[in-house]
Amino acid sequence: MYEPLTEQKAIALAVRLGLFGKDALLSCQEIGDGNLNLVFRIVNERTNDSIIIKQALPYAKVVGESWPLTLKRATIESQALRTFASYVPQYVPKVYYSDESLAITVMEDLSHLQIARRGLIEGKTFPKLSEHIGEFIAKTAFYTSDFGMNQQQKKKLAQQFTNPELCKITEDLVFTDPFFDHDTNNFEAELRADVEQLGQDDVLKCETAKLKRLFLTKADVLLHGDLHTGSIFASDDETKVIDPEFAFYGPIGFDLGQFFANLLLNALARDERDREPLFHHIEKTWNVFVRTFSELWRESDEPYAQISGVLQDVLHDAKIEAIGFAGCEVIRRTIGLAHVADVDELPLERRLDAKRHALRLGRALIVQREQLPIQAIKQLVQQTVHVNS
Ligand SMILES: Nc1ncnc2c1ncn2[C@@H]1O[C@H](COP(=O)(O)OP(=O)(O)O)[C@@H](O)[C@H]1O
Numbered sequence: 001m002y003e004p005l006t007e008q009k010a011i012a013l014a015v016r017l018g019l020f021g022k023d024a025l026l027s028c029q030e031i032g033d034g035n036l037n038l039v040f041r042i043v044n045e046r047t048n049d050s051i052i053i054k055q056a057l058p059y060a061k062v063v064g065e066s067w068p069l070t071l072k073r074a075t076i077e078s079q080a081l082r083t084f085a086s087y088v089p090q091y092v093p094k095v096y097y098s099d100e101s102l103a104i105t106v107m108e109d110l111s112h113l114q115i116a117r118r119g120l121i122e123g124k125t126f127p128k129l130s131e132h133i134g135e136f137i138a139k140t141a142f143y144t145s146d147f148g149m150n151q152q153q154k155k156k157l158a159q160q161f162t163n164p165e166l167c168k169i170t171e172d173l174v175f176t177d178p179f180f181d182h183d184t185n186n187f188e189a190e191l192r193a194d195v196e197q198l199g200q201d202d203v204l205k206c207e208t209a210k211l212k213r214l215f216l217t218k219a220d221v222l223l224h225g226d227l228h229t230g231s232i233f234a235s236d237d238e239t240k241v242i243d244p245e246f247a248f249y250g251p252i253g254f255d256l257g258q259f260f261a262n263l264l265l266n267a268l269a270r271d272e273r274d275r276e277p278l279f280h281h282i283e284k285t286w287n288v289f290v291r292t293f294s295e296l297w298r299e300s301d302e303p304y305a306q307i308s309g310v311l312q313d314v315l316h317d318a319k320i321e322a323i324g325f326a327g328c329e330v331i332r333r334t335i336g337l338a339h340v341a342d343v344d345e346l347p348l349e350r351r352l353d354a355k356r357h358a359l360r361l362g363r364a365l366i367v368q369r370e371q372l373p374i375q376a377i378k379q380l381v382q383q384t385v386h387v388n389s
Pocket residue numbers: 031032033034035036037038039052054093107108109110111115230231242243245
């Protein structure tokens with residue numbers, strides 16, 4: 001039966017499951033720094049072998065027991081990691097074991113890598129990040145779409161990944177609360193006027209409503225669902241995506257948008273002259289996504305796939321969605337419940353500047369998404385430095 005693990009209980013569980021040899025000398029540390037779950041790292045001190053046990057709590061850790069949350073998210077996470085591993089094993093941790101009633105996933109320890117957000121904050125560039133994430137998104141999207149898999153099986157997979165409680169978090173925290181005066185919002189008192197202006201902006205709200213509707217209704221591809229830079233481990237030559245508990249069938253541009261937004265937030269936290277690597281990553285992710293997705297498209301069994309204009313239409317939608325969803329993510333990470341360390345760790349005056357810039361950029365991304373090529377995002381960052389630009 002379910003009970004939350006402690007470090008001692010996690011060791012006992014690892015022994016019971018036979019995850020280490022008989023004479024192992026085990027130590028354990030809870031290392032979770034995310035908003036939702038417990039993460040235990042267990043090491044055999046004799047051999048340095050290690051594993052991760054991730055466990056869902058019956059509530060959202062960041063808020064506490066007043067915010068109950070389904071344990072089923074642990075099953076969604078382990079199933080999503082296994083599904084992604086069937087297409088891109090090089091980009092996800094190996095899953096060794098999972099247990100629905102304990103809400104645990106036992107997986108490969110990736111501690112030799114660094115969480116990309118932390119590395120980017122330290123000024124690292126992770127030269128392969130965009131190539132790898134572009135390929136990850138293109139392959140998982142194509143192979144789980146109606147163009148890349150049997151269309152009857154796709155409907156079953158979409159049922160398996162029905163994830164209403166976690167989707168509701170995104171519907172509220174990304175698409176709704178930041179645009180209204182909601183008590184989950186969290187921002188510096190100095191930003192009140194900027195936030196009120198956003199709340200009165202009906203053009204912005206109408207465009208955001210369209211994006212929310214896409215998120216609610218468009219069951220296109222299996223998404224990671226929360227692909228920010230804190231969900232990515234990286235080094236100079238390796239990239240691993242973790243934490244897909246928000247996985248569900250949604251619009252093709254959503255993961256791209258989340259990733260772009262978090263790169264942009266890191267860019268805004270830097271001096272202007274140091275932003276180029278982030279713009280490079282955005283453009284390269286997009287280019288690799290388009291190239292990989294287009295190559296896979298040739299394998300499609302769908303009779304309409306080879307009709308001129310169909311692929312172009314899918315990619316056009318993906319681009320518009322990615323830019324619009326990026327705008328929503330930029331805004332919610334600035335004034336909503338869950339922020340990003342990139343900006344929050346800045347001293348007050350720089351932080352306020354970066355956040356005001358983020359609100360203007362987020363708005364422009366949402367409102368201009370249909371006309372904007374990916375390559376123009378960089379100029380948009382420059383154009384939104386000043387008020388009224
Ligand atoms: N496979 C792993 N290997 C090493 N560390 C991990 C692994 N998975 C998670 N972690 C650590 O735990 C932290 C929280 O994990 P995450 O899956 O993001 O949890 P949450 O769902 O609560 O956001 C990560 O930032 C990382 O430091």
